[in-house]
Every structure is written in C-alpha cells, then in structure tokens.
Amino acid sequence: MQKTAEKENLEKASVALPPTHTVTLKVNNTEKQLQLAPWVSLLDALREYLGLTGTKKGCDHGQCGACTVLVNGRRINSCLTLAIMEEGNDITTIEGLAKGDALHPMQEAFIQHDAYQCGYCTPGQICSAVGLLSEGKAKNEHDIKELMSGNICRCGAYTNIVAAVQDVMQQKGDPANE
C-alpha cells in the first residue's frame, strides 16, 4: 500500500528518540551529573548509569518494593519515578545507609535476625523499614506488618523482618514495642 509523504513523516517522527538532558542527581550526599533521556527511571539511572546496583529491580511496576529508596527521607519505589524528576532531591540508597564501616542499626538488625534469605529484596526492605520508622505511623507489630506489606519477600522472611524492625524501634524507644 502506498503511503503519503505526510504519513511517512509522521511515522518517522514517532520512532525518533527523545533528546537527552543533563540531570544532576544527589545520591548518598554526592552530586552526580548524567546525560539522560527523560524516560530513564530513577531505578535504571541508579543501576545502569551510576552503578549503584544495591537498589533492585523486581518488577519495574511498583508492585514488589525491591527498588525502594529514600527521597528526602520518604520511601518511594524508584521504578515509578523518572530520574529527571528527582533533580535537587536528597536520594538515599542502600549504599548510603552505613556510615563508613559502621552499619545502620537496621542493617545490623537484619543480619542479627536473619531477616533475609536470597538478599534480593533486602535493600528495599531495609530502606522501607528506615522510611517506616521516620514516618512514625507504626505503633505496634500489626502496624509494622501492614506498613511493610509493599515489600514482597518471596523467600518468606517476614517473621524475621518484623523482628528486625521491632528491634530497631526498641533501640529508639519507639512505642511499637510496648
């Protein structure tokens, strides 16, 4: 079938690539400049462009929580936001939680309570748990379970994850353990 010139141009236009932009991301207190197309998710920017592979891709649809990071202290699914939207924000990934050799209390608690098996959902669980604590909404074990349910652990380490979170809450004197 013959196509009109106009149609062809339209089709060509539809397969053109978007222009890239200079995007400055502040990740774990370090500013990094990247040349990114607007369609790059924060998750892919971290993993593929910054080499921060601690943040995991488990579904790319905001359904599993493996990609959870902290943005300005709030936990978000990094697969559901575009990198270009996060300019100027404070992004903390699993790589940024420890202070030098000293692990974050939540990281310590996960080791202590064996709150993982394969380890793939673990960075997301830990970031989510850190976010949960700063939200201050979890008052008891039930709340922890409910508010950690956005992070799937296929190995089924939930019992130990809850124990780890409770442990850290207790250290902080949080009411969730009373």
Place this chain on the structure above:
Amino acid sequence: MSNTTTNYIGKPASRVDGRAKVTGEAKYAAEFPAPGLTYGVVVSSAVAKGTITKIDTAAALSLPGVLQVFTHQNRPGLAWFDKKYQDEDAPPGTPFRPLYDEKILFSQQPIALVVADNFEVARYAASLVEITYETEPHITSIKNRLHEAYTPKEYKSAEPSPRGDAEKGLAQAEITHEAEYSHPSEHHNPMEMHASTVVLAEDGTLTVYDKTQGVQNSQNYITQVFGLAKEQVQVISPFVGGAFGSGLRPQYQLFLAVMAALELKRSVRVVLTRQQMFSFGHRPATIQHLVLGSTSQGALTAVVHEGFAETSRFEDYTENLVNWSAMLYKCDNVQLAHKLIQMDAYTPLDMRAPGGVTGLYALECAMDELAYKLDKDPLELRLTNYTNIDLSKDNPFSSKELKACYQQGAEKFGWAKRNPQPRSMREGKTLIGYGLATGAWEVNQQKSSAKAVLSPDGQLKVTSATADIGTGTYTIMTQIAAETLGLPLANVTFKLGDTALPQAPLQGGSWTAASVGSAVKAACEGIQEKLLAHIRNLKEGPLAGVQKLEEVLFADGKIILKSNPAQHMLLPEVMRLAGENFIEATVTTKPELRQKKYSMFSHSAVFVEVLVDEDFGTIRVTRVVSAIAGGRIINPKTARSQILGGIVWGMGMALEEESVMDQPYGRFINHDLAEYHVPVNADIHDLEVIFVEEDDDIVNPLGVKGLGEIGIVGTAAAIANAVYHATGKRVRDLPITLDKLM
C-alpha cells in the same frame, strides 16, 4: 568436644554473606559491569500457537543505537541434535530452542531479541517490532481432558510403584473415602528476574554472569549449543536472588545473551521482565483422584492415588507426585498412576518440593476426610497407620522421628484443645479451625567436589561450584570447614558459583547441605591428613610421636594432643616446620553404598490455626507450628529461616497462588506481582518451627537431611484441613479463595 570455641555445627550463626546483602554489595547476574555493555530486550509472542508469517524490524532497526534485531530469520547456525540442548534437569523430549523457526509453541515464546546501546532504546525498539501471525487453535487446560491422559515413556524421577491389590483392599474396607483434588499452575517468581550478563573478552572468551542454580549446567548448555570449548566460557553466579527451581534449567535469556554477544562481538545483558517470568517453567496444574479404604478402626486397607498433570507438547515433565501414597503409611494395597496431558504451554519445571507438595496435599486432605468419616482424631489416624518401614521399597528408614514431630508439634500447638466437630469453635463471627498434615521429602546425596587450601597465616579457603540461592550455603559450608579444622569462623572463606571451581550438583532437591557439605568436610579432612603427615615427621615439640588422627583434636585454632590437651600446635606452625607455603586438598564424595539398603526421608508434622470470617469468607492463618525431623541441623538460625520460608510458601499455595490461564488467548493473564498473589508481611502471623532430635549416621557423614523443601510440604494440606474444621466446607481445589467458601 563441645566446649571448644570452634564448635560451630549445630550452633546458630549469622550469615557470612549478610554484610554484603544488607549493604547492596552482593552482586546478582544483571549487576556486573562491562565496558561497552549492550542491552537486549526480548520480544514475546502474543499468541499461544501458530506461525510467524512476518516480522517487520525496520522501525526498530532505524532507531539510533539499535545494533541488531535477532529473529529466527537471521540467527546464527546452531547445534542440530536435541541432546545438545538437554541440560541436567531436562525432562525427556525435545527441548525448546529459542529463535529456532517460525513456529509458536506457547504464549510469550521469545521470538526476537532487540540489542541496543542502552536499555531504554532497546525496550522502545522492541515495542516497534511488528509481528504477523497465523494462529492455530490452542488448548491450554487439562480440565475435562482426562481421557487424553497418557503414561509417559520415561519418568524423570520415580516411577509409580504400586503394590498389593487395591481392588481387594477396597472390598475389605469398612469405610471408604473417594475424592478429586486439584490445584492450578503456579510460578516460582523469585524476586530477581532471570538475567544474564555476557562479557566478551578481547580474546573472544566469555564470562557469563547468569541467574542459575548450577553454573556448570549453564556452561554445558552454552558450550553444547554454540559449539564452544569449556575454556572459552566461564559462568559465574555468586548471588542468586531466589530461584525455587526456576534456575534449574538454563532459561532463554542465557541463550539469547550469548548468541548476541557472539554475533555482535559485544558484551550483552538480557534481563527478563516480570511478565516474561511467566513465560517458562512453572509448577504443573494437577488433578488427583484419591480413594482410601480402611477398617472401622482406621487401619488403611487400600490407597488409590492417580495423578493427572499438565505437560508441554515437546517434553514429558514428571515429578514424584503419587509415590508418597506408597511410602507414608502402612497399607498393603496401593494403586498408583501418574499420567500426563499435553497443553500448548511451556514445559513445567521443578518448583519447590515438586510433586511432594502437590501429591501430599491430596493424600493429606484425603486422610483428613477419612478421619472425619471414622470419627477419629486426624492425628490418631496417622499414628494408627504409622510405619517404620518404607513399604514401597521394603526398606527401613535410615531414621524417622515423625512420631516425635507429631508429639512435640501437637503439644506446642495445643492440639488437644481442638473440638473435633467442624464449625464448633468460634469467637463471635469468626470461625476457628485447627488442621494438621504430615510432610515428607526424600533425602539425596549427590556426587560433589570441594577444594580446601590452608595458608601459612591460618586462613582457609574452601571452594565448590555450588550455589547459594538464599539457602545459607555460604554460611553452613564455612561452619563445616571451620569446625573440621578447628579454625575460627573468621579464618574461613567459602567461594561458590563459578565454573572454575570443583564440580558440584545443581542446587536443588534439598541435597546441597548433604552433598557439598560432605565434600567440604572431606576436603578439610584431607588437609588434616596432610598436616598429620608432617606431624609424624616431627622429632620434637608438643606433638612429637603422634601417628594417627585419632590422637589429636583440631579445635580452638590448634592441633591438640588428646591425651594431654596442654600439648598443642597452631596449624601454621606445623606448616612452617614442614616448609609448606600452603596445604591443599581436593576431594570428591559420593553416597555410600550402604545407603541403598535404606529409605531416606525428612519428615514434618504441620499444625495450623485459621480464622475464617463467617460473613465474608476471608481466611487468616493465625498460627502454624511446623515440627521437622530433618536430621542434624547445622545452623539453627538459617535452618529456621528455611522452614519459615517453606511455611510462607505453603500459605501461598493454599490460599493465594494461581497462574490464571486466560483460555481464549492461552496466556497466563495475571502475569505480574500485583495479580499473581504471594503472601505479604501482613499475611504472616505466628509461625513456630521445631526441630526434633534426629540422629542419622546413614544419610551422609554429616547426618544432615536438607531443609529447602520439607517446610512447604504438608503446609497447604494442613491449612485446607483447618479451613474445613473451621467452616465445615471442604474445598478440594487450591487456592482456597473466599469465593469458594461462599
């Protein structure tokens, strides 16, 4: 000697790879960098059966950054014979060959690979590939097709082994129970999606980071299919983000990534999408027909267990589905059958406790139903039919502490408080149900090798090409090695997941602790022997005169004279005096022949409490006690986690998991983690694990039985039985969703 500081076996230890996992340092298959890395995105078939009549790749190829679109039309020449594509876990048949020809054998079949400079461009380009199909009618259900079932020529695992005369046994029976049990297909859905990063070196050799349960299986597959020498392909997999069986066979992303790397002379990464995780192996749907006959006292006179399972058009997948009914209870007359029905879908694949979890679900629900007919406590019924002999083979069990599981589990759970009447226990509008079931899993030891190298600084490096899919392999192997040579845990490192290391079996079947553990122990004993050879030459010093290993103890970082513990030497001292820069031993271990005279199984008794909302039918599993007879427990901490995970899987199977086939399209419709339901944190309440004492010096030198699977077996049946007890409604089709209770 239990009071030494280096006694690690049987004591809880935190994972040695824990720090790597909580800091994000642990690298999985898609996370290894390579210079000039390219990205491949798979295009999947939109139809379940038919022929590709046209693939238009022009738009995709026109995008800047797209390097190639591979299809069946431009793929390179490949190995011809089926056996070249048959991996270690392949069932009999003709393995699927990606991009082989224009034929579509199943929905979501990979039909093109788009490779580009970056992931986003590859993904976009993949969406531009236009495919025209000529479809053919497909069949993607086994329901109402039992008349088509056939007996496979070859069973991958155990062939059904009937005994006695079930017809006669049923004629003798005073009470009978007959029912059909079924469950749908399920998908493994490990959190990490299948991925391969293929790094091409300048000399053309490949380093492949693959998500797999056996690096050597992936290596063999690649070398056979692409005609490469083993020296040209190294497969590495230090961390695996869950697998549950999905990594037992090389999946198509490996084939595609290697093909693209060889063709483009570039490094390539291919990661499947979550949707594509529903495009290969899965737990097969089954329909199982059970008939039980018993005396009025509950002694079984006949067991009939016939299983009908799905398979693909190209391979006959079987698992041990029905033999459990021949080994678990005392009964003279057992009739078994395991038949297959072909579908236009991918071949099923071993999924955590394949066959066991499904076959025992049917048997253990049937036993529960029989107990009600007999007006007998379900636990009593199990004890009435208890056997210390595996009657399917006429072998004694190497050990069987199942009775202790029943007793300890029942006590912990408070089984005695159960009112036997269904629908008799409630709190307001909440119905309460108690259920129990038995679990069993076969113990296996496979040929395995390990290498141990002791350095003058007292550091021990132990290696084997096994895997750690979350099981704790790194940790328990470190414990076994440290204890055998009496070294502090911190002095020992264990390396795995690399084809450069000594041979190991696939990580599956719960056999890694037994198999690789035995090899690690033997390799460290090899070091002991070599140290002893040097000690024998000592003319003076604390150990002079020692001739045999029995005279010394390896503990606390030292070699200690048993007859006078004040006399001891450090391991490096012996090396120094002998002038050795390192001592190494590589050992291969195999099962001992005497094992053949025994049946070797782990067992469990699972007790469950459910709460069911009377109005809405919602089910909550509020308490589970799983009592496990799993031989010697090397690390109670990681062992408990294994069983907890198994229980969670059992809950998923009982109440949530179902890969829903959209019959008109022949496609799994809920192919994502929002609609394929797995348990989340809020679903999990009190889970308790009991390890009963079980000594077994026959199974393997360590006395371990393996724990990867026993935790799931029995759980789904116990939940189903508890739901019946709560509601008085028997649901024989998993998952038990609230609509089925209405």
